[in-house]
Amino acid sequence: MEAEVVIVGAGPTGLLLAYELGLAGVPALVLDKAARPDEQPRANGLVGQITRVLAYRGLLDGLPVPPVAVPRFPFGPLSLELDRLPTSPLHVLPVPQRHLEELLGDAAIRVGATVRRGHEVTGFEETGDAVVVRVQGPGDQYRLTTAYLVGCDGARSFVRKHAGIAFPGITSDEVVRMARVTLPPDEVDIADGTLTARGVRLALMRPNRTATGSLTIAPQAMLDPTAAPDVYILAVAEPLSADVPDTVTLDELRESVGRVLGTELPITGARWPRVTVANSRQAAAYRSGRVLLAGDAAHVFSAGGAALNAGLLDAVNLGWKLAAAARGTAPAGLLDTYHAERHPAGHRAILHTRAQAALSVAGDNAEALREILGELLRHPGPLAHLATLMEGAGAGAWAPDALAGPAAAYAREQLRVGGTLLVDTTEGAELGAVVGPWRSHLTLVEAPGAGVCALVRPDGYLAWTGETGEGLPEALATWTARRGAGT
The missing domain is CATH 3.30.70.2450 (Alpha-Beta Plaits)
Structure with missing residues (x-):
């Protein structure tokens, strides 16, 4: 097998997915039909939780400006006055997409990824335990075999179309x-x-x-x-x-x-x-057998910042799960949670971008809607709800925000290196006896008296919390790779 995972598309989502896979020990092969990166400006910055994820991963260390919680931000023609809240839930990072691609490409190569430009995927077939991919290179055609194929090849995704996955939605x-x-x-x-x-x-x-x-x-x-x-x-x-x-x-x-x-x-x-x-569309499924979709191949919105946020969070959610599946250590059903978690998140992003488009049209009805919504947004509850929706967190409680004290610090440190984290705050370090067959696939930190115990996924989300080991074996069996496990 030439590569355990082949990614089609060397845009931000494909490159970040390659990095996430490499971080988990699975070198990816990235194919892009363009001979060189596109110099035309696309998105002008990142909006949402991905700004903080990338910062904790250490991928923004070379940038002069860190992610910031903004005091105000546009919602269509309206302005979200987030400085009315004690803390703004919405984070932004002004970075041109081309610069972001350079950062992510360098990071992916550092962890073992290979990027081939001028290599176009022209077809593929599943063979039960693999995918055979046909590629047109700069000179010759060739085939390669991979365990999984991921389409990160944009709104007109060849991978999505060839896999027969529907892409319903609306055109502006x-x-x-x-x-x-x-x-x-x-x-x-x-x-x-x-x-x-x-x-x-x-x-x-x-x-x-x-x-x-x-x-x-x-x-x-x-x-x-x-x-x-x-x-x-x-x-x-x-x-x-x-x-x-x-x-x-x-x-x-x-x-x-x-x-x-x-x-x-x-x-x-x-x-x-x-x-x-503009189009507003979402793939009916993010997975079909050994073929998966992420980024614009899975969803398109009219708002560039929201699209990058959703696409890059797809990559962070998928990377560790796909790596475990490729290694043959994934718990049963782990890879299915990618669609289960990210498809609803994509739908929520479509909702708020369509709402912004509806607010922006001309006419008395839209003007009335703008006035009423503007009144609602003077109240902290609706304002915070809408900003949190645009942040696009999804997948439950995120450990850096949900935990406190040393446990939160351990979670932030673990995000930089990836992998599953178990923080044992019991006085007698009781959780070590529960870990058993999962021990080689997680980092165990003993921190007596540091609050609740927590199992943190590689993407930073909480898989379990408790004051004792009750419920921990079930969480480990659901979310954590173990010795001898299979897909």
Whole structure:
């Protein structure tokens, strides 16, 4: 078998999955049909729990800015005033996707992954205990055999289509033209979260809705400190017409701005212009036998930060489970929990991104909805609920937040190296006698009097807590690899 796990797609999700597998001792092979990484800007940052996961994993050590709990954040056309809460539940990290891919790619290679670019998967078949994959390389076609194949190959996923997995959802009735544009500094004034140019005032970082569409704009330097001060991220949404071109020129972009705003902005240049029609879809299943899906192959949303959060959390959830399955040490049913946990999380992300889209449309009904929801968000309960939904935690209680004192510190330390953690806080270190056949597959820390005992999964979620060993064997049998276990 050439590779225990083959990952199709060398985007952020595929690279993080390769790292998670390597961290668990399973080197992955990553195939990407593109000869080199895409230089076109995509997402401009991360939003949600993945920012903290990556930080605890040590994958953000080279970045100048850590994840921050933001005081306010847009929800469609509304602003979540999170500084009204004692602690903001929502975390963000301004990092360009290209830089993120470099960090994750380097990390994956350090733990044994191999990345082959210019290698396109053209077919595959399951053979009972393996998957035979057909690949078109730069020169020749070849086949390779793997225990598991994971599609991280985007919204148009070949892996998903070839596996026959349905992808139901909706397509937006708007077309979006976007680019990095330049605006002369002497014609632009920015103050109090707004941009003013030629008499037009625009809110930054959220849609500015008019009767003919919407426009979103922000200085690129807000997300990338190295960007030139006259460069802005611009997206213009208009009603979808029958004929949507694949590309957009600078003049067409200016014309689109004019139709939406009723006037022109002083755009002097544009880089990486593109056209997109948003989709909101989710795969019916994240697993079909030995074929699995993650990231945009499993779900697509209109909000880039939410999409990356969901996709990268897919990788963190799947990595340790798939590694145990590939080694033949996974408890029965462990790999099935990937769909059981991440499919509902993807559905929740679709709900809040669709809700934001609904709030952003024109019309009296939408205006009434915005007003009523705006009133609700002045109250701490609804505000915290919505921010927590956007954080996208899923899968239960996360140990760094749910535990306290030394137990929480041990959980944070364990996240850096991966693996299962058992914190034994009993006075006589009673849990050591329970661990038995699971001992070689977990880290046991004895911390008498440090609060409740806890079993922490490799992704940081609590699998069990208690003051004695009651219920621990069942939790170990469900979540932890053991000697002699099989898939």
